[in-house]
Amino acid sequence: MDDRKELLKVEALETTFFTDGGEIPAVDHIDFSLKEGEILGIVGESGCGKSVTSLSIMGLLPSPPGKITGGKILLDNKDLTKLSEKEMRKVRGKDIAMIFQEPMTSLNPLFTIGNQLTEAILIHHKNWTKKQANARAAKMMKLVGLPRAEELLKEYPHQLSGGMRQRVMIAMALVCDPKVLIADEPTTALDVTIQAQILQLMKELNKRLKTAVMLITHDLGVVAETCERVIVMYSGQVVEEGPVDVIFKDPQHPYTQGLIQSVPDMRHKKDRLYSITGSVPKPGSIKVGCRFAARCEFATKKCIEASPKLYQTSDAHKTRCFLHEGKKVSSNDRAIVESTRT
Amino acid sequence: MSEVVANTTENLTTHKEVGPWKEAWHNFKKSKAAVVGAGIVAFFIILAIFGSWIAPQGVNEQNLSERLMAPSAKHWFGTDDFGRDIFSRVVYGARVSLWVGFSSVIGSVIVGSILGIVAGYYGRWVDTIISRLFDILLAFPSILLAISIVAVLGPSLQNALIAIAIINVPNFGRLIRSKVLSIKQEEYIMSAKAIGMNDFRILFRHILPNSMTPVIVQGTLAIASAIIEAAGLGFLGLGAQAPTPEWGKMLSDARVYLVNAPWTMIFPGLAIMLTVLGFNLMGDGLRDALDPKMKN
């Protein structure tokens, strides 16, 4: 259906935190891929492993306690999990760039914007002069729609508003033309009007620069408006995957269904919101059975006793729910089937 | 393995009634260093309480014929220039040092808390005056202040203790003041006000208990430094008086024997170091357990 190349492929990724309280499998056999130039949305509630997934890709897990305990992260068929720190450094910023949720804290408060931008350039363009780097920085600042680019370069982060800082972060991420941009909740900390500006910008840049974007968010609205494809995560697992229209029109997993229904719609007033009972389980607390079973209206005995796999329900649509069993099992899931027997 | 983990997390969130103190204790137990520290402190507390049973010899039992004997089976730590058993004196000394540490810190905590709370809660000119007073006291070279106070009151253990308490007051005062100021901004104080609670109740039910954790942490560490300060004053002859077996005083008495009878200096010195180390370890552990924000 889509013949774009798969740029980044995550296979059976497993990331565990080894804490005093025991092992927390924050990311538990995740598979997905990101194609050239697409915007892939990852949604899920707080703590479901979105950030851990992205940090695993970047090789920036807080370690200790975090560690990739299984799976592969293939970028152009190169397995990032196998790279040394030194090789990984060449990938970061150059091939994969990342922006974070908190524009307020993601910039170093003690260095000027210019300093931080040119630093990002000079790391990967060792033979550039300061001047070249500065020019490039200024150009990027204009690209992300920041006025007074030259002046801003001399200013410190605290002198900028949240929206401006997030633009700087985007500029910084894109400064070395990465192939992949991971944006971890880039607008959560911003006001709606500013969020709209930033999302607009990201869409524009994606079109212009053809950078593939992995957009992590918990806001279904953002997904609907910005992404082509979406992955829904729940408690460290992917529970549903598919193109945006499909997921929103035909959500198959009860969780996705509930999630979509529980958002108050601004366009028309519902008398009562749909609500999913209970709360998200801590990763690792449920080992057997569907992790959503306890909150699921349709849960059967089977859901508690056996773990569902990610079932391919149509060409581009996968669901982790027994209701959709019987359709063909995706090849990636074989690994999971084998390893969940532990 | 992972089953156990699952159970504990479950327990914490849904089953057992674990109060904040219990949880702190739980965290505390996890740190080996803290447990070792607490063990050392407990050990010295036991020495302090049961010293008279543990010590093989009376603390002031002189025996001039057995002066300055090297450590032996009879006198584990040797004897001093009065022929007194150093081991016994070190054991008794635990009582003195712990007494100084605890009581001076309790004194400064009480006075510092009162001043800090008044300053932090009422603000305005009261705050200005008290804060300036703290500034003044802090700007004093603390040892000189302690020496002056002892000079006024006369050298004795009790007065050294008072001097140490006084020099520590501004530390606790400031700590509490800033804590009160920050807690005042907390939303649960706002919500306490919102339910119509009066200042007094807010202060004593909410602000005070919540400002206590850093005080406990700081207090533990302050006990450690109070013991060292007392030893320093004792060393200058301004602390405990003879024949009190205060470790610092023992060190200063033993100075002249450093070459001829080093054991007279080594054991009291080690005792100070160990006790202080114990309190420091415990304080670090408490900080991690009680005040995760202060955690390193």
Added chain:
Amino acid sequence: GSGDKKETSSDSNGGKTLIYGRSGDSVSLDPAVVTDGESFKVTTNIFETLINFGEQDTSLQPGLAKKWEGSKDGLTYTFELQEGVKFQDGTDFNADAVVKNFDRWMNGNADKFPYFVSMFGGFKGDKNAIIKEVKADGDNKVVITLNKPQAPFLKNLAMTAFAIASPTAFEKEGDKFGDNPVGTGPFKFVSWKRNDSVTIEKNKDYWQKGQPKLDKLIFKSITDNSARLNALKTGEIDLADGINPTDAKTIEDDSNLQLLKRPSMNVGYLGLTSTRPPFDNVKVRQAVNYAIDKEAIIKAFYNGQAEVAKNPMPPVIEGYNDDVKGYDYDPEKAKQLLKEAGYDGKKIELWAMPVARPYMPDGQKIAEAIQKNLADVGIQSKIVSYEWATYLEKLTNGEADAFLMGWTGDNGDADNFLFTLLDETTIGSNNYAYYKNAEVHKLLATAQSETNEDKRNDLYKKAQVIISKDAPWVPLAHSTPLLAGKSTIQGFVAHPTGTDKFNNVDIK
């Protein structure tokens, strides 16, 4: 300069330098204005007095005065001066200079010249002033007339405080004289780093030929006894004062070092304030005298470097009564006396000196030993201490029950011990025990103006008998203060007063 401490004590100029480590710095280098021994230690080598003490005693020897003569009535003294002596600034030393010095003192006030008033009663015009006038009789004779006879007058004059200074210098410098002292002595002042060191160097024009032998003499303050000994061992200094008795052995064992002893001219005692119960009862005081084991104390804390005391003054001083028997260590007798006295078992305060002094190397520890002795006979005590100045003040006010104290003689005269320490008129100053005995007072007062030595000594001997019976003190020890020096030092003789002259000291 190589600055390497390993080298022998000679300087790069080929000169001989000796560093004398001591416990404190000088207050001033003008001997007339100070009272402390550390100041005198330096000035005695820059200045000279009319009369000198003997090398190791307080006998009177010629100094800047060749000869002297006193009149029968003890009111006039005539001094014949050395000739050809010059001050270090070139000013001539003569009768005129001496008179100017006396004028300076006599026209001063107690604030400026405290020692003068202590020793000579007062200044010009004062009621109690001893000295009436000082006149030059030609170039080389000085006549001093007194208002009333003073037996220790010549001994007083021999004290370093009354050394003769260059009138040109003190007139020019005024209050600053203490920073730029000029005398006739063997050494002249070079520099003073406060709290650290005073440097004096050889006076090349010194009138006594062949002296001094050293080129440079440095007085270095090292407060702490152990540190000072350390510095000696490491060669940072050559000679150290104030050696702990306990360290005597290490020094003797060290072939690079020699132990030097200062003849004793002091007394360390336990005062019993006779106005405070239970010590208002003479029997209790006597009991305490029996209770204390002086021998053991001396053995333990003076390391044997002291002599058991039985009188309030050391035996080297004329007038010492060796016939006084003193009190032996006899706890039984003490208990019995206490019983007789009806001692109620009241716990007393035992005051311990906070500082080390030659007569009391470690007040705290001696107090501990005494506490034990007292407890053995049934007197419970609590050891109390104050910071030194407070301690003295409170003793002066008679606030202590029993206290450790001591005295080092200034001029080697019996008066300087017995009168100063135990006369009723000195209550409120040095008679801390508040001892008062009319008979003793009469004896001591008479002795003050008795110029016949034998008669005078008799009076003192009588007084000692009474004092011993009244037992206001427990005299503990006459200690031998210790010094240590490199074994290469020659000719050093420690003086009992603590002010050592370096005229003949040499380094091999």
Added chain:
Amino acid sequence: MTEPLLKVQGLKKYFPIRSGIFGQITGQVKAVDDVSFYVNEGETLGIVGESGCGKSTTGRMLMRLLEPTEGAIEFQGQNLAKLSPFEMRKARRDIQMVFQDPYASLNPRHSIGQILEEPLIVHGIGDAKERKKRVRALLEIVGLSDDHAKRYPHQFSGGQRQRIGIARALMTNPKLIIADEPVSALDVSIQAQVLNLMQDLQKELKLTYIFIAHDLGVVRHISDRVGVMYLGKIVELSESEELYANPLHPYTKGLLSAVPIPDPDFRRQQIIIEGDVPSPSSPPKGCTFHTRCPFKMDICTKSVPQLTEAQHGHSVACHLYNEQANDK
């Protein structure tokens, strides 16, 4: 129409900015600048606006947790702004508050039982037994169980804590509840639970809400009337249906169009409001929105538009409509 339960007139809060050697006042943050509105019994008034526009400050002033700089707060015939601190404490029985941060608004050292009982103790309601009973009752009402009373805040999830916060607000049987962003810290699925709970309670207990939020969807869902705040002022105030269907103020229009809609098919004409919210310490002259307004006119930079009724029950503070009103 009956008297409204709460009527706010010309409410202002200026925070002084202190600096200089003696900490003298060198400026003001006009956090809330002349706000007026009313709330009828049983209804929900929603207040929306971007961060820093003064929503919380308004809410807190209503309870006198912050002293208003100016203005009247009439509640059941009393002017709250004039009450003595003692009287005000009594009055708080009838007005309660639910806070944004379910983690920070509960004292971590007190058990849930203690937290819930406290308002009763403070107001001297009932004896120990009755109080316990009421605690139990309210725990049940907010969907928690009896044995939760012994636990401590950190042992609950965010949603549960927010229920506890609501229960606490209900302890004294208040008439008015001011909810300051009660759901914005919660996940969507939890948010729905809490919103439902609040709606149910309102019906059951005849509560009146002032619901502060920045999520327009949530506000629309729960409110009967909505006020839009911008930089310390209410710029538009109307029935919620009307407001969402027919926003008048350019800011409201921009705001509504900025909200992402979870429907990939939904296409609309987006009005992107440029720039950031100016600082309340130096608000723009005239209409405070003119710096970002796509329909700016000359007058906007000069004169401050007043909140006037443009259509029936629909007030707006914008010169565009003032003119229309004038024209008519």
Added chain:
Amino acid sequence: MLHYIGKRLLQLIPVLLGMTFIVFMIIRAIPGDPAKVILGQQATKEAVAALRANLGLDNPWYIQYFHYLGGLLTGDLGESMRTKVPVSTEIWSYLAATLELSLFAMILAIVIGVNAGIISAWFQNSWFDYTAMVFALVGVSVPIFWLGLMGQWTFGTQLDWLPTTGREDTRDPVTAITHLYILDTIIQGRFDQLIVVLKHLILPAFALATIPMAIIARMTRSSMLEVMRSDYVRTARAKGQKMFIVIYKHALKNAIIPVLTVIGLQMGLLLGGAILTETIFSWPGIGRYVYDAISFRDYPVIQSGILIIAFIFVMINLIVDILYSVIDPRIKYK
């Protein structure tokens, strides 16, 4: 900035004034008459009375106080009752001795402490981390006088590597110009003396440096660990920056701010708190100077000495605050 400094200096006035008052009252509460102390045991009553009058001690305390304050206003710190030397002329040499010692100690403490802290944080839970932190813990638990004595005994007496007393070779004294001997010897080109001076510094400086070193190491470590968890460090790493640069450029600059506070406080403590070290090493410093003055009841010296130490202490804090704003552009002092 200048405005801010001016403001801070103005705020100092009440603190220092309060300080003079407290010191004044405390030292006058110490029993013991300076006149008697100065004149010694032999002094007569008349001599004491005369000296008291001369020193102005017979005036009521408030007159004495205002007299003293009046002097201070004209820059007169009074003169030592004992030596009659104006405090202002002699205090600098003591202060310089202490400054040299404590600065040297502080530099040691900072260089070693900060780097140990960084490396510990970088390689958290490594053997280096454990060893360094054990040392740091022991470091804050050891009484310095005991450490000083042990050092003196080991390196001075036993091994004979280093001198144990004073600041210079007494036989070849440094000609004081600034009284900071390191400077003086350099100015005079006496590098042989410089080495001697440095040798004298080592033992006392190490004794003195132990505690601040330990505290700084611990503080740096915890501050670094916190900063290293921060988003901007993650951002820097996400750019592909080398760990070394991330740590020494991005993290350290942020982490150093709380450490600076500690450094300021410790520096203040060193200045006034070096008494024990100065005693053990016969260092002619200000702590010892004031301490001796206390035992001699030399009121002007005590008053002015403490005042000056306090003044330096608050100035150090001011400098630390100014450094904050140099490092952290967010801190703007109006």
